[in-house]
Amino acid sequence: LAKTTQPISMDSYEGQEVNITCSHNNIATNDYITWYQQFPSQGPRFIIQGYKTKVTNEVASLFIPADRKSSTLSLPRVSLSDTAVYYCLVGDPYNQGGKLIFGQGTELSVKP
């Protein structure tokens, strides 16, 4: 399974756009990129998943360049409630059998 590298922490202010980049140089052809969000004392929550180019939902956007060796999670106009740890995961969702590999994640702190 591809290893991911992302910043340990980031700071932002309310109303700003936040971009969290994840490196995955060894991504395989069948791998998808998935982001989860985890609040303190809660389980992770699925945010978004993509394979290439751009994916957008009501919560975030995911930008994936052509070489797929990195990806960027974009959170528009963050609020205090977006303070959480964000995990980037890479793998083949059809063959992982639920064995997701969570790294250290990026601890996002949103300030007023």
Added chain:
Amino acid sequence: NAGVMQNPRHLVRRRGQEARLRCSPMKGHSHVYWYRQLPEEGLKFMVYLQKENIIDESGMPKERFSAEFPKEGPSILRIQQVVRGDSAAYFCASSPEGTGKNSPLHFGNGTRLTVT
């Protein structure tokens, strides 16, 4: 539609006692996964179960830990003779038919085990 339910939320055990953690998957989900999160670390996969079957237990310690998902009732993660190093948050997740594109895992809010 209730999410993944785990209980208890907090569990305190003395060294040597047994800990039983329960997980009820989302309605309609027949696949259950257990993860462990040690303090200041990411989540680590432990075991993947379907009804009455263990599919993958490669992340589970060989001794003292066991898991089951019976035909009726919740999935149980059992830790015998707990030690201080077992103190962690244990998360359960479920999915309808195994993982796949657009089929993310749904996690519960965990059981925080403290061994004194």
